[in-house]
Amino acid sequence: MSKGLPKRSDDYSLWYNELVKRADLAENSAVRGCMVIKPYGYSIWEKMQAELDRMFKETGHSNAYFPLFIPKSFLSKEASHVAGFAKECAVVTHYRLKNAEDGSGIIVDPDAKLEEELIIRPTSETVIWSSYKNWIQSYRDLPLLINQWANVVRWEMRTRLFLRTTEFLWQEGHTAHATSKEAMDETIQMMNIYAQFAEEFMALPVVKGMKTANERFAGADETFCIEAMMQDGKALQAGTSHFLGQNFAKAFEVKFATKEGGLEYVWGTSWGVSTRLMGALIMAHSDDNGLVLPPKLAPFQVVIVPIYRGEAEMEAVSVKAREIMVELKKAGISVKYDDRDTQKPGWKFAEYELKGVPVRIAIGPRDLENDTIEIARRDNLTKEQFELKSLPISEKIASLLDEIQEGIYSKAFNFRSHMTTEVNSWDEFKDVLEGKGGFIFAHWDGTSETEEKIKELTKATIRCIPLFRKEESGSCVYSGKPSEGRVFFAKAY
Amino acid sequence: MSKGLPKRSDDYSLWYNELVKRADLAENSAVRGCMVIKPYGYSIWEKMQAELDRMFKETGHSNAYFPLFIPKSFLSKEASHVAGFAKECAVVTHYRLKNAEDGSGIIVDPDAKLEEELIIRPTSETVIWSSYKNWIQSYRDLPLLINQWANVVRWEMRTRLFLRTTEFLWQEGHTAHATSKEAMDETIQMMNIYAQFAEEFMALPVVKGMKTANERFAGADETFCIEAMMQDGKALQAGTSHFLGQNFAKAFEVKFATKEGGLEYVWGTSWGVSTRLMGALIMAHSDDNGLVLPPKLAPFQVVIVPIYRGEAEMEAVSVKAREIMVELKKAGISVKYDDRDTQKPGWKFAEYELKGVPVRIAIGPRDLENDTIEIARRDNLTKEQFELKSLPISEKIASLLDEIQEGIYSKAFNFRSHMTTEVNSWDEFKDVLEGKGGFIFAHWDGTSETEEKIKELTKATIRCIPLFRKEESGSCVYSGKPSEGRVFFAKAY
Numbered sequence: 001m002s003k004g005l006p007k008r009s010d011d012y013s014l015w016y017n018e019l020v021k022r023a024d025l026a027e028n029s030a031v032r033g034c035m036v037i038k039p040y041g042y043s044i045w046e047k048m049q050a051e052l053d054r055m056f057k058e059t060g061h062s063n064a065y066f067p068l069f070i071p072k073s074f075l076s077k078e079a080s081h082v083a084g085f086a087k088e089c090a091v092v093t094h095y096r097l098k099n100a101e102d103g104s105g106i107i108v109d110p111d112a113k114l115e116e117e118l119i120i121r122p123t124s125e126t127v128i129w130s131s132y133k134n135w136i137q138s139y140r141d142l143p144l145l146i147n148q149w150a151n152v153v154r155w156e157m158r159t160r161l162f163l164r165t166t167e168f169l170w171q172e173g174h175t176a177h178a179t180s181k182e183a184m185d186e187t188i189q190m191m192n193i194y195a196q197f198a199e200e201f202m203a204l205p206v207v208k209g210m211k212t213a214n215e216r217f218a219g220a221d222e223t224f225c226i227e228a229m230m231q232d233g234k235a236l237q238a239g240t241s242h243f244l245g246q247n248f249a250k251a252f253e254v255k256f257a258t259k260e261g262g263l264e265y266v267w268g269t270s271w272g273v274s275t276r277l278m279g280a281l282i283m284a285h286s287d288d289n290g291l292v293l294p295p296k297l298a299p300f301q302v303v304i305v306p307i308y309r310g311e312a313e314m315e316a317v318s319v320k321a322r323e324i325m326v327e328l329k330k331a332g333i334s335v336k337y338d339d340r341d342t343q344k345p346g347w348k349f350a351e352y353e354l355k356g357v358p359v360r361i362a363i364g365p366r367d368l369e370n371d372t373i374e375i376a377r378r379d380n381l382t383k384e385q386f387e388l389k390s391l392p393i394s395e396k397i398a399s400l401l402d403e404i405q406e407g408i409y410s411k412a413f414n415f416r417s418h419m420t421t422e423v424n425s426w427d428e429f430k431d432v433l434e435g436k437g438g439f440i441f442a443h444w445d446g447t448s449e450t451e452e453k454i455k456e457l458t459k460a461t462i463r464c465i466p467l468f469r470k471e472e473s474g475s476c477v478y479s480g481k482p483s484e485g486r487v488f489f490a491k492a493y
Numbered sequence: 494m495s496k497g498l499p500k501r502s503d504d505y506s507l508w509y510n511e512l513v514k515r516a517d518l519a520e521n522s523a524v525r526g527c528m529v530i531k532p533y534g535y536s537i538w539e540k541m542q543a544e545l546d547r548m549f550k551e552t553g554h555s556n557a558y559f560p561l562f563i564p565k566s567f568l569s570k571e572a573s574h575v576a577g578f579a580k581e582c583a584v585v586t587h588y589r590l591k592n593a594e595d596g597s598g599i600i601v602d603p604d605a606k607l608e609e610e611l612i613i614r615p616t617s618e619t620v621i622w623s624s625y626k627n628w629i630q631s632y633r634d635l636p637l638l639i640n641q642w643a644n645v646v647r648w649e650m651r652t653r654l655f656l657r658t659t660e661f662l663w664q665e666g667h668t669a670h671a672t673s674k675e676a677m678d679e680t681i682q683m684m685n686i687y688a689q690f691a692e693e694f695m696a697l698p699v700v701k702g703m704k705t706a707n708e709r710f711a712g713a714d715e716t717f718c719i720e721a722m723m724q725d726g727k728a729l730q731a732g733t734s735h736f737l738g739q740n741f742a743k744a745f746e747v748k749f750a751t752k753e754g755g756l757e758y759v760w761g762t763s764w765g766v767s768t769r770l771m772g773a774l775i776m777a778h779s780d781d782n783g784l785v786l787p788p789k790l791a792p793f794q795v796v797i798v799p800i801y802r803g804e805a806e807m808e809a810v811s812v813k814a815r816e817i818m819v820e821l822k823k824a825g826i827s828v829k830y831d832d833r834d835t836q837k838p839g840w841k842f843a844e845y846e847l848k849g850v851p852v853r854i855a856i857g858p859r860d861l862e863n864d865t866i867e868i869a870r871r872d873n874l875t876k877e878q879f880e881l882k883s884l885p886i887s888e889k890i891a892s893l894l895d896e897i898q899e900g901i902y903s904k905a906f907n908f909r910s911h912m913t914t915e916v917n918s919w920d921e922f923k924d925v926l927e928g929k930g931g932f933i934f935a936h937w938d939g940t941s942e943t944e945e946k947i948k949e950l951t952k953a954t955i956r957c958i959p960l961f962r963k964e965e966s967g968s969c970v971y972s973g974k975p976s977e978g979r980v981f982f983a984k985a986y
Contacts, residue, residue: 029624031562031611036624039555039639046556062532063539068613068644068660069524069583072590076599086590090562091601092613093586095648097565097579106569108584108610117601118524120561120585120613131522131529140835146532151561151644155588167561342633 005354007288012232016283020161023291023355025278033159033166040355041278043299045169048277049149051201051296052171055193061145061173066127068151069118074126078251081125084218088155090120090166120153125219125244125270128174129252136176136266138257143186144176162279163236163493170274176266178256180245183267184222187243190271191224194239202277203294203409204228204284205416206238207439207488209464214448217270221245227463227488229416230283233437235463235490238280241271279493285379285408291356292379294408295401300334302397303357305348307364314339317363324361324373324393331394333401353378358404359397379404379411422486429477429489433458439490443483445476454478454489463488498847500781505725509776513654516784516848518771526652526659533848534771536792538662541770542642544694544789545664548686554638554666559620561644562611567619571744574618577711581648583613583659613646618712618737618763621667622745629669629759631750636679637669655772656729656986663767669759671749673738676760677715680736683764684717687732695770696787696902697721697777698909699731700932700981702957707941710763714738720956720981722909723776726930728956728983731773734764772986778872778901784849785872787901788894793827795890796850798841800857807832810856817854817866817886824887826894846871851897852890872897872904915979922970922982926951932983936976938969947971947982956981 005022006015021027025041028034037045053063069092076082096112099105121127128146135141149171159165173190177183191208198204206226216223220242228238249255249265256266285292295301304321308314321337328335336357338348345362352360362374373393376383377400386396419438423429432440444450444462455461469485476483498515499508514520518534521527530538546556562585569575589605592598614620621639628634642664652658666683670676684701691697699719709716713735721731742748742758749759778785788794797814801807814830821828829850831841838855845853855867866886869876870893879889912931916922925933937943937955948954962978969976 027624027627029560029620030567031560031564031620034560034562036560037558039557042557043555045558062536064532064535065530065538065662067522067524067527067529068646069527071524072599072601074523075590082590082599086592086599089588089590090585090611091587091590092583093601094584095582097568097575097582097584097612099579106565106575106579108565108586118583119590127522127524131520134520153561169558 005288005290008231015288017161019282019286019290025282025291026161028161031166033156035161035165035167037169037275040299044281044293044297045275045278047297047299048197048201049171052193052197052273053149055197056147056171056173059145059189059193061147061175063148064146065148065150066124066131068121070121070124070127072117072119074130075119077126078219078248081219081247081251085122085154089122090153090155092118092120121150122152122154123270123272124148124150124152124172125174125248126252129248129254129268132174132176132266133252133254136254136256139178139259142176142178142256142266143182145173145186146175147171147173160279162275162282165275168275170272172270172272175269176249176254177269178258178264178267180267183245183269184243187222187224187241187269187271190269191226191239191241194241194271194273195226197273198226198228198238198277198280199409201294201296202281202284203296203405203412204238204280205409205413207464207466209466209488211240211464212448212451212462212487214451215461217242219244219247220270221247224467225464227490228280228284229412229419229438229490230280230493231415232283233419233491235439235488235492236276236280236283237463237492238277239271239273242269244268244270284412286356289381290354292408293356293358295358295405298334298356298358300336300357301401302328302333302335302359302361303348303352304335304337304361304363305345305352306339307345307362313365314341316368317365320368321363324363327392327394328397331398333394333397359400375400377404379408423477424474426478430458433460433489433491437491439463439488441486441488442477443474443485444487445479445481445483447479447481450476450479450481459491460489461492463490463492498781498783501724508781510654512775512779512783518775518784519654521654524659526649528654528658528660530662530768533792537774537786537790538768538771540790540792541690541694542664545690545766546642548690549640549664549666552638552682552686554640554668556641557639558641558643559617559624561614563614563617563620565610565612567623568612570619571712571740574712574740574744578615578647582615583646583648585611585613614643615645615647616763616765617641617643617645617665618667618741619745622741622747622761625667625669625759626745626747629747629749632671632752635669635671635749635759636675638666638679639668640664640666653772655768655775658768661768663765665763665765668762669742669747670762671751671757671760673760676738676762677736680715680717680734680762680764683762684719684732684734687734687764687766688719690766691719691721691731691770691773692902694787694789695774695777696789696898696905697731697773698902698906700957700959702959702981704733704957705941705944705955705980707944708954710735712737712740713763714740717960718957720983721773721777722905722912722931722983723773723986724908725776726912726984728932728981728985729769729773729776730956730985731770732764732766735762737761737763777905779849782874783847785901786849786851788851788898791827791849791851793829793850794894795821795826795828795852795854796841796845797828797830797854797856798838798845799830799832800838800855806858807834809861810858813861814856817856820885820887821890824891826887826890852893868893870897872901913981916970917967919971923951926953926982926984930984932956932981934979934981935970936967936978937980938972938974938976940972940974943969943972943974952984953982954985956983956985
């Protein structure tokens with residue numbers, strides 16, 4: 001019934017790729033590293049966007065749109081920023097094609113060379129702060145709380161659908177503030193919003209924390225993140241929120257007149273989540289039968305499949321099915337009634353299992369006689385015969401959807417708990433990492449040298465320094481030097 | 494009170510540019526030809542998007558996302574398509590920057606040259622049909638009804654905010670069908686949806702029609718369009734819907750197995766509207782005081798301005814203002830209460846006039862005494878003293894907003910009627926065009942030669958051949974040759 005999907009235990013990576021393709025979420029395009037997001041996948045992304053957008057607006061942010069192109073000189077203005085992005089920039093050098101004079105076809109017109117090359121935005125701090133310079137004069141213009149939904153390009157050498165693609169879709173918030181404290185509060189607020197979104201809508205428990213200096217965003221003074229645990233024991237960074245200090249204000253000369261009559265550089269933040277969240281969603285919950293979607297993000301929450309032989313049965317079943325559909329829709333539940341006669345019920349069952357539809361309702365002639373329906377849950381693959389008289393169907397399904405949403409979260413939460421190991425020696429560190437995997441919660445001496453050495457030896461990186469960690473002195477799991485507290489290590493996507 | 498906005502009658506073009514900037518809709522960016530859409534402008538675009546997206550989904554379309562990049566060889570596959578777009582293509586040739594060895598700064602890394610250049614999509618037919626080749630095998634896979642919201646780039650030499658920019662935002666629908674008739678029905682359906690959107694939401698009357706061969710989309714067999722009339726007597730193409738025939742199916746070898754067991758090329762359509770609609774909206778309704786927004790697209794429909802001296806008055810007025818705000822919001826009306834103490838009421842009045850807020854409510858101490866408020870309409874600049882006891886405020890404002898929406902439409906409709914002239918001689922044609930301007934409804938002999946000659950002599954183009962034109966034989970206004978019916982000529986944006 002799994003339509004030949006590979007098993008997670010056989011080849012997790014192959015399972016993921018095949019699942020993304022077979023569930024009609026996305027596929028590779030003819031352009032290296034770029035994906036096509038197919039309608040079913042895009043509709044999940046739209047639901048993510050809608051919720052995030054609402055959360056951003058509720059916290060006072062407005063959307064705007066800034067250019068795709070960044071002049072090379074802009075990108076170069078913030079030194080560590082350009083150092084971080086230079087190696088993965090797509091560059092526009094010409095603005096016209098023409099017919100080759102030798103008739104060999106269409107070529108780039110050498111006469112249409114740009115004076116200054118344009119970079120396709122890998123992120124928009126530079127082009128946005130160059131606008132902010134004109135928008136901000138006084139403390140009255142602050143805070144400036146702006147977000148944009150956009151595509152960005154980072155020339156990745158090794159790509160994977162949703163997780164790492166050359167072009168991806170994201171939102172990037174860019175805010176400007178009068179004080180360091182206000183900017184820091186904003187940075188932390190947005191990390192919290194991401195965490196709330198991940199847990200409440202994606203049913204994905206996350207660890208909140210700070211990145212080490214090595215893992216910081218290029219141009220930030222501090223990067224906060226949310227980190228999730230995937231089923232293969234690898235961590236996935238699901239969102240980041242950066243405290244930019246005055247770095248971009250200084251690079252673009254953005255100063256404001258203070259209330260007291262002074263002139264100061266503005267404080268900044270930026271924060272983003274991307275279509276990478278789709279990868280996290282898929283990897284965190286799905287199983288060998290296919291996708292498992294939390295009801296709050298499923299393109300449709302319920303599918304109704306009619307069981308029948310011949311037209312008379314089909315008509316009788318359809319009357320009931322449509323009645324139920326209307327009831328559910330009235331209650332705000334999204335439903336698809338699949339009455340196609342080109343496919344058998346068994347085929348449809350497998351199809352919707354693969355596509356992760358949270359609840360499947362089957363209705364056949366015997367159900368009509370008994371006033372029942374069959375209700376199947378995608379998350380735990382259980383079925384029940386439900387008596388329609390026992391409870392209004394909309395109440396039944398609404399509470400079932402809540403139960404599924406919570407069930408998926410709990411399962412992921414328990415898995416992550418199981419996959420988080422407190423470790424106190426280097427041997428144990430290596431054993432856990434190579435055996436069970438997951439998060440290793442261990443002492444670290446706080447130096448980049450140790451962090452890099454551990455990465456070199458094991459491929460594990462420090463995912464984050466947790467926000468509210470126990471004050472606990474100890475000694476570094478690798479160097480034995482004093483440590484001020486434990487951090488999360490893991491291999492990561 | 495117009496904050497120094499130029500007058501339409503003095504310099505329409507300058508008036509438009511200044512209005513776009515001063516009303517905080519958009520501004521030019523540091524990148525030639527690219528604009529920054531500011532939050533107030535973007536929020537109007539978001540409302541347009543939401544309504545259009547709903548209309549697309551109600552007619553069975555799903556959203557998806559295809560790559561920004563198009564390999565040069567793809568663009569070249571449909572001959573007339575590449576001919577139409579080659580001159581305005583931004584081309585990516587490299588994928589990396591590096592530090593210059595002489596220390597002069599960041600340069601494009603010559604070692605990171607792409608084997609095949611990538612074009613930034615000017616439109617996505619080619620990259621989408623290359624996917625459709627894999628998605629369509631059988632008649633069961635049809636129709637395929639897909640839309641994408643995206644940015645596109647066309648390297649324009651002369652740009653204007655919203656109307657013609659190098660990068661712009663749009664939606665592009667791309668559908669595939671089993672028969673020519675079905676594809677033609679879809680093409681016309683989408684033109685009708687655009688017309689309905691323009692009239693119902695933008696309050697903008699449009700003419701529906703077909704383009705002449707000269708003005709067709711590059712790669713289409715037929716282009717349908719909606720054309721609107723601006724206040725300076727120029728026409729503006731507001732949306733197009735293309736019947737692609739089998740052109741892209743042939744270019745990309747997209748065939749399907751028919752019900753009858755044959756193998757045939759697929760029929761296609763594509764259709765789009767863009768941020769150009771913002772330009773149309775602004776130009777069609779605004780006046781010398783600033784923007785005039787139809788209530789259905791206004792970021793907020795009502796602004797409440799308190800009038801007071803001293804804190805006690807402010808508090809009393811605020812209680813009433815908030816009461817009204819709550820009432821209005823309950824009724825689904827969007828309201829902003831501007832209680833800033835940094836600006837005077839007169840400044841605020843001018844500001845919201847400039848920004849086109851449909852209804853302004855002012856409340857002062859005398860209003861509290863009399864249980865009244867002052868209600869001002871932006872569209873016709875009238876004011877009234879409203880007795881709060883006479884009618885629930887939400888009913889009053891809801892019906893006022895309807896009245897304003899209709900009023901703006903009627904005004905534009907009457908203007909367009911006035912600006913449409915039936916013309917029967919060449920002298921009259923030239924007189925009307927140079928004098929009053931607007932649409933000239935005249936006979937044309939149906940040849941490209943005459944069309945081009947008229948354009949050369951007068952800069953007027955055939956905006957469209959109206960869909961339901963009177964069967965009326967006549968003689969061409971320029972050549973005197975026989976004509977099968979009248980067409981709309983105009984100078985255009």
